[in-house]
Amino acid sequence: MSALLQPAPPTPAKVSLWRLFRQERGGMVGLGVLGGFVVMAVLASVLVDDSALDVTANVMNPELAPPSPQFWLGTDENGRSVLALVVKGSQVSLLVGLAATAISIAIGTLVGIASGHFRNWFGGLLERLTDWFLVIPFLPLAIVLATVLGHSLLNVIAVIGVTSWPATARLVRAQTLTVEARPFVERARALGGGDWHVMSRHVLPNVMPLVMANTTLTVAVAILSETTLSFLGLGDPFAISWGSMLEGAFVSGAISRGAWWYLLPPGLCVVAVVLAFTLIGRALETALNPRLRER
Amino acid sequence: MSQPPLLELRGLQVHYAGARGAPVRAVDGVDLTVRRGEIIALAGESGCGKTTLARTVLGLERPAGGQILVDGVALGSRRRELTAWRRRVQLVPQDPMGSLNPRRTVLDAVAEGLRIHRLPGDERALVIDALERAGLRPAERFLGRFPHELSGGQRQRVLIAGALVLGPELLVADEPVSSLDASVRGAILALLLKLRDELGLTVLVVTHDLGLAWNIADRLAVMYLGRLVEVGPTEEVLADPQHPYTQALLSVVPESRHLKPIVLRGEPPDPAKIPNGCRFNPRCPALASGRASAVAGSCTSVGLEVLHGTGEHEAACWLSASPALRPLSY
Amino acid sequence: MVGEPLLELRDLHVTYPSLQGPVRAVRGVDLTVRAGTVVGLAGESGCGKSTLASTVLRMQAPSAQVSGEVLVDGEDVMTMRWGRLRAVRWAEASMVFQGALHSLNPVRRIGQQIAEPITLHEPKTTARAAALRAGELLERVGLPANRARSYPHQLSGGQRQRVMIAMALACSPRLLVADEPTTALDVMVQAQVLDLLTGLVRDLDLGLLLISHDLSVLGTTCDRVAVMYAGRIVEEAPARAVFADARHPYGKALSAAFPTIGDPASRRAPRGLAGDPPFPGALPVGCSFEPRCPSAIGACSSTDPQLLPAGPDRQAACLRVAADGSWLSPEPTRQETP
Numbered sequence: 001m002s003a004l005l006q007p008a009p010p011t012p013a014k015v016s017l018w019r020l021f022r023q024e025r026g027g028m029v030g031l032g033v034l035g036g037f038v039v040m041a042v043l044a045s046v047l048v049d050d051s052a053l054d055v056t057a058n059v060m061n062p063e064l065a066p067p068s069p070q071f072w073l074g075t076d077e078n079g080r081s082v083l084a085l086v087v088k089g090s091q092v093s094l095l096v097g098l099a100a101t102a103i104s105i106a107i108g109t110l111v112g113i114a115s116g117h118f119r120n121w122f123g124g125l126l127e128r129l130t131d132w133f134l135v136i137p138f139l140p141l142a143i144v145l146a147t148v149l150g151h152s153l154l155n156v157i158a159v160i161g162v163t164s165w166p167a168t169a170r171l172v173r174a175q176t177l178t179v180e181a182r183p184f185v186e187r188a189r190a191l192g193g194g195d196w197h198v199m200s201r202h203v204l205p206n207v208m209p210l211v212m213a214n215t216t217l218t219v220a221v222a223i224l225s226e227t228t229l230s231f232l233g234l235g236d237p238f239a240i241s242w243g244s245m246l247e248g249a250f251v252s253g254a255i256s257r258g259a260w261w262y263l264l265p266p267g268l269c270v271v272a273v274v275l276a277f278t279l280i281g282r283a284l285e286t287a288l289n290p291r292l293r294e295r
Numbered sequence: 296m297s298q299p300p301l302l303e304l305r306g307l308q309v310h311y312a313g314a315r316g317a318p319v320r321a322v323d324g325v326d327l328t329v330r331r332g333e334i335i336a337l338a339g340e341s342g343c344g345k346t347t348l349a350r351t352v353l354g355l356e357r358p359a360g361g362q363i364l365v366d367g368v369a370l371g372s373r374r375r376e377l378t379a380w381r382r383r384v385q386l387v388p389q390d391p392m393g394s395l396n397p398r399r400t401v402l403d404a405v406a407e408g409l410r411i412h413r414l415p416g417d418e419r420a421l422v423i424d425a426l427e428r429a430g431l432r433p434a435e436r437f438l439g440r441f442p443h444e445l446s447g448g449q450r451q452r453v454l455i456a457g458a459l460v461l462g463p464e465l466l467v468a469d470e471p472v473s474s475l476d477a478s479v480r481g482a483i484l485a486l487l488l489k490l491r492d493e494l495g496l497t498v499l500v501v502t503h504d505l506g507l508a509w510n511i512a513d514r515l516a517v518m519y520l521g522r523l524v525e526v527g528p529t530e531e532v533l534a535d536p537q538h539p540y541t542q543a544l545l546s547v548v549p550e551s552r553h554l555k556p557i558v559l560r561g562e563p564p565d566p567a568k569i570p571n572g573c574r575f576n577p578r579c580p581a582l583a584s585g586r587a588s589a590v591a592g593s594c595t596s597v598g599l600e601v602l603h604g605t606g607e608h609e610a611a612c613w614l615s616a617s618p619a620l621r622p623l624s625y
Numbered sequence: 626m627v628g629e630p631l632l633e634l635r636d637l638h639v640t641y642p643s644l645q646g647p648v649r650a651v652r653g654v655d656l657t658v659r660a661g662t663v664v665g666l667a668g669e670s671g672c673g674k675s676t677l678a679s680t681v682l683r684m685q686a687p688s689a690q691v692s693g694e695v696l697v698d699g700e701d702v703m704t705m706r707w708g709r710l711r712a713v714r715w716a717e718a719s720m721v722f723q724g725a726l727h728s729l730n731p732v733r734r735i736g737q738q739i740a741e742p743i744t745l746h747e748p749k750t751t752a753r754a755a756a757l758r759a760g761e762l763l764e765r766v767g768l769p770a771n772r773a774r775s776y777p778h779q780l781s782g783g784q785r786q787r788v789m790i791a792m793a794l795a796c797s798p799r800l801l802v803a804d805e806p807t808t809a810l811d812v813m814v815q816a817q818v819l820d821l822l823t824g825l826v827r828d829l830d831l832g833l834l835l836i837s838h839d840l841s842v843l844g845t846t847c848d849r850v851a852v853m854y855a856g857r858i859v860e861e862a863p864a865r866a867v868f869a870d871a872r873h874p875y876g877k878a879l880s881a882a883f884p885t886i887g888d889p890a891s892r893r894a895p896r897g898l899a900g901d902p903p904f905p906g907a908l909p910v911g912c913s914f915e916p917r918c919p920s921a922i923g924a925c926s927s928t929d930p931q932l933l934p935a936g937p938d939r940q941a942a943c944l945r946v947a948a949d950g951s952w953l954s955p956e957p958t959r960q961e962t963p
Contacts, residue, residue, distance in 0.1 A: 183393035190353055190386040191408040191457070192378065201407075205398045340811040341782075446901035447670070476669035477838050477882040478875075478917075481897020488893060503811055509886045510895040533886050547816035549841035550885045558816045562781050 020287035027283020033276040052084040074261035077252035092241035097223035103161030112172025134166035216281035242266035299367030308360035323521035327604035336512035385458035389470035391450035425460035448479035527608030537610035628660030631832035637693035652856035665843030668853035718800040736773025783814035844868030855913035862939030
C-alpha cells in the first residue's frame with residue numbers, strides 16, 4: 001500500500017513573498033522612493049563635483065541665495081549649492097543608517113536567539129545584558145563618546161548600534177521561545193541535534209522573517225538618530241549629511257533669515273526616506289503574516 | 296533465547312520538579328523487557344507517564360533511579376554512551392504537521408539525522424532508500440517538496456523515513472496515527488508491521504488507542520500514574536483483562552460494544568499526589584462496587600509490587616489471580 | 626424518532642473562490658436532524674463537514690457562495706435578516722467547536738464566558754442572574770458551580786470541553802452542532818463527554834448533529850449516521866447499520882479502520898485505504914472515491930453516482946449497490962450517464 005504522489009494540490013500557501021509584497025501599494029511606493037534615494041547616493045560621487053562642496057571654491061557664489069536657474073535649491077552660507085549638498089549628504093545619511101542597523105541587527109539577533117535558546121544561567125545573563133543596554137540613554141551616551149573619543153562617523157555608528165540592538169534582541173528572543181516550543185525542534189533534539197544545530201538550522205530560518213520586517217524599521221530609526229546627532233554637532237564636522245546641513249542652517253541663522261531652501265530639502269529628504277522604510281516594513285509585515293492580509 | 300534482550304528497564308524512575316519543589320514522580324518504578332523484533336504498545340491516559348517513559352528510553356530524559364540495560368549492559372550517563380545509544384533508537388513523533396520544519400524540504404528533513412551525526416555515504420541515495428521503505432514512491436519526486444504540500448499520511452511517512460535513515464534497531468512511535476485521518480491509519484500501521492517483518496525492527500508504540508494495540512502489538516503494557524498496572528501478550532490482556540483499570544478502558548472503547556461501559560468518574564489524577572496503597576484505589580470501580588471488599592484493606596494501604604514485564608500476563612491488583620504479590624519495599 | 630425536524634439541509638452547495646479556481650466544498654447535501662435524536666456526520670479532512678457545520682449558523686467564510694436551503698426550525702438561515710439571524714444564533718441553534726482550548730478566551734474567567742451569550746440575548750438580565758444561570762449550566766455538565774471563577778488554563782481538556790457544552794446551552798437552544806467534540810481527548814474522557822451529550826439530548830429533547838472522523842464513536846452514540854466524502858453524502862443509514870454493515874466502500878473502509886478488539890480478522894492486519902482524502906479543488910471526473918476504491922469498476926471513473934435507496938431506511942451513492950442494498954458484480958449498472 002504505497003502512497004501515490006497526487007498532482008500537487010493547489011494549496012493557497014507559499015505564493016512567493018515578492019508577489020504578496022507587490023500587492024501592497026504602500027510598500028511599492030516606499031520601495032520606489034527608497035530606490036530613488038539609493039540611486040542618488042550611489043551616483044553622488046559622480047553627480048557632484050568635489051569643487052561644489054569645497055568651501056573655498058565657492059566663495060564667489062552668493063551666500064544663502066534663493067533658488068535660481070543656476071542653483072536649483074539655492075546656496076548655503078558658504079555659497080555652496082544646496083542641491084549638491086543634499087545629493088552628497090544622502091551618502092552619509094544612508095550609509096550610517098545602514099551600517100548602524102547592520103550592527104544592531106547582528107548583535108540583536110545573536111543575543112536574542114542565544115538568550116531564548118539557553119534556559120540556564122547563560123541565557124539569564126544575556127537577558128540581563130539586554131535589559132542593561134536597553135536603558136542606556138541615547139543622547140548622553142553620544143555626548144560622552146563624542147567628548148571622550150572625538151567626533152567621528154564611527155562613533156555615531158557605534159552609538160546608534162549600541163543603543164538599538166536590545167529592542168531587536170527582545171523581539172527575537174520572544175520569537176525564539178515560540179519556535180522552540182514547536183514539535184520539529186523536539187524532533188531535531190531527538191535526532192541528536194545539539195544547540196548549534198537547533199539554533200542555526202531551525203530557529204534562525206524561522207526568526208528571519210520577523211528580523212527582516214524589523215530591520216526596515218530599525219534603519220528608519222537609525223537614519224533619524226544620525227540626523228539628530230549630526231544636528232547636535234556630535235557627528236563628524238567634515239562629513240556632509242542631511243543632519244549636518246540642518247545644523248549648518250540653524251547655526252548660520254537661516255531660519256531668521258528666511259532661507260527655507262536650506263532647511264526644507266534636507267528635512268524633507270529625511271522624512272521621505274524614513275517614511276519609505278516604514279511603508280516597506282509595514283508591507284513586509286503584512287505580506288509575511290497571513291492574518292493581517294485578510295483585512 | 297541466549298541473546299540478551301535489546302532493552303531492559305529495571306525499576307526505572309523519572310522525576311521532574313513540580314510546582315512547589317516537591318518532585319513529581321512521572322515514572323515511579325517500571326520493569327519492562329523488550330526483545331528484538333517485538334512490537335510493544337504502551338497504553339494509558341494523559342498524565343500516566345507513558346510519554347516520559349518513551350522519552351527516557353530515547354535518551355531525552357535522565358532517569359532519577361533504576362537502570363536501563365541495552366543488550367544486557369547498563370547504560371551509563373556519560374555523553375558518549377548516550378550518543379551511541381541514541382543512534383540505535385529513533386523517534387517517530389506525533390503531529391506530523393508540527394514535527395516538520397515548514398521551511399525545509401523533505402530531503403532536508405529526512406537527511407537531518409545523517410547531517411547531525413556526520414554519517415558517511417551518499418546522502419541522497421540514503422534518503423531515497425529510506426523514503427521508499429516508508430512507502431513514498433517514486434521517492435525522487437518528494438525530495439524537493441515542503442511539508443504543507445503533502446497530505447497527513449505522507450508527512451507521517453516522511454517522519455518514519457527520517458527515523459529509518461539512521462538504521463535504528465528500535466523505533467519509539469509516539470501516537471503515530473492519532474492525528475491522521477481514519478482511512479489513512481491502516482496504511483501507516485501496516486507499514487510499521489512491514490518494517491518489523493522486513494528489517495527486524497523493534498517498535499515501542501505509545502498510544503491511548505487500544506484498538507491500535509490489537510492491530511499491531513505483540514505485547515501490551517497499560518500504565519497508570521507512573522506504574523505498569525497490567526502487562527502481557529495483547530490477546531491475553533485484551534481478551535481477559537485482570538486489572539479494573541484495563542477493564543474500564545476496554546469497556547469504553549467504542550469498538551468493544553459487547554462490554555458494559557464502565558465510565559470512570561473524575562479526571563486522570565495528578566502525578567504529584569499519588570494515593571496510598573494501590574494508586575488506582577480512589578477511582579477503582581471494583582472497590583466502589585464492593586467486588587473487592589475482601590481485599591479492600593490492602594487496596595487503600597498496602598503498595599503493590601512492580602510488575603516484572605518480561606512476557607507473561609501480569610496485573611498489579613490485589614484482586615487479580617497473578618502470582619502472589621508481595622507488598623513493596625520501595 | 627418522531628420529533629419535529631429542527632434542522633433541514635436541502636440541496637446545500639457551498640463553493641469557495643480561490644486563485645486556482647472554484648473549490649466545491651459541499652456539493653448537494655440533504656440532511657435532517659429531528660428533536661430528541663442524534664445524527665452523526667462522519668468524514669475526514671477535506672470532505673466539507675466543517676463547512677457544512679458553519680452554514681447552520683451562517684458562519685461560513687464571507688467569500689463562500691451558498692445555494693440551497695438551511696432550515697433551522699423551519700426558517701431558512703441563509704435568507705434571514707440580520708436581526709433575526711442574531712436572535713437565532715445561540716438561542717435556537719448553537720455550536721460546540723473543535724479545539725476547546727482555542728475557543729475559550731484565556732484571560733477571562735469561564736463563568737463570565739458562559740454568561741456572555743445570556744446577557745447578549747437577554748439584555749435585561751442582571752449580572753447576578755446571569756452568573757447564577759452560568760453556575761446552573763456548569764452543574765448540568767457535571768462541573769461544580771464554583772469552577773466558574775477559574776480561568777481556562779486551570780482546567781483539563783475534558784473539563785474545558787464541558788465548559789464549551791455549557792456555553793452552547795446557555796440560551797436554551799433546541800439544536801446543537803458539535804464539531805469533533807472529542808477528538809483530542811482521552812478515551813475515558815471521551816466516553817464521559819459523549820455520555821453527557823446523549824444525556825442532554827434525552828433530558829432536554831434537543832437535536833444534535835455530531836461530527837467526527839471516528840465512525841466507531843458515532844456508531845455508539847447516534848441514531849442515524851451520514852458518511853460524507855468530497856462534499857457529498859455517500860451513505861446514510863441507522864447508526865448501527867453503517868458501523869456494522871456499511872454498503873458504500875468508503876463507509877466500509879472507515880468502519881474497518883477502527884478494529885473490533887477481539888476480532889481475529891484484524892489481529893496484525895490493519896485495514897485502510899491507499900492514497901489520501903481528495904482535495905476539494907481538484908476532484909476527479911466521475912465518482913470522487915474511485916481513485917481509492919478497492920471495488921471500482923470501469924463505469925465508476927465516468928459516472929458520478931447519486932444518493933439512492935440501498936435497502937430499507939438507508940441510502941448509498943455507489944454504482945455497485947442495488948436498490949435493495951445488495952452488492953452488484955461488475956456489470957452494467959442501474960445508473961445511466963446523466
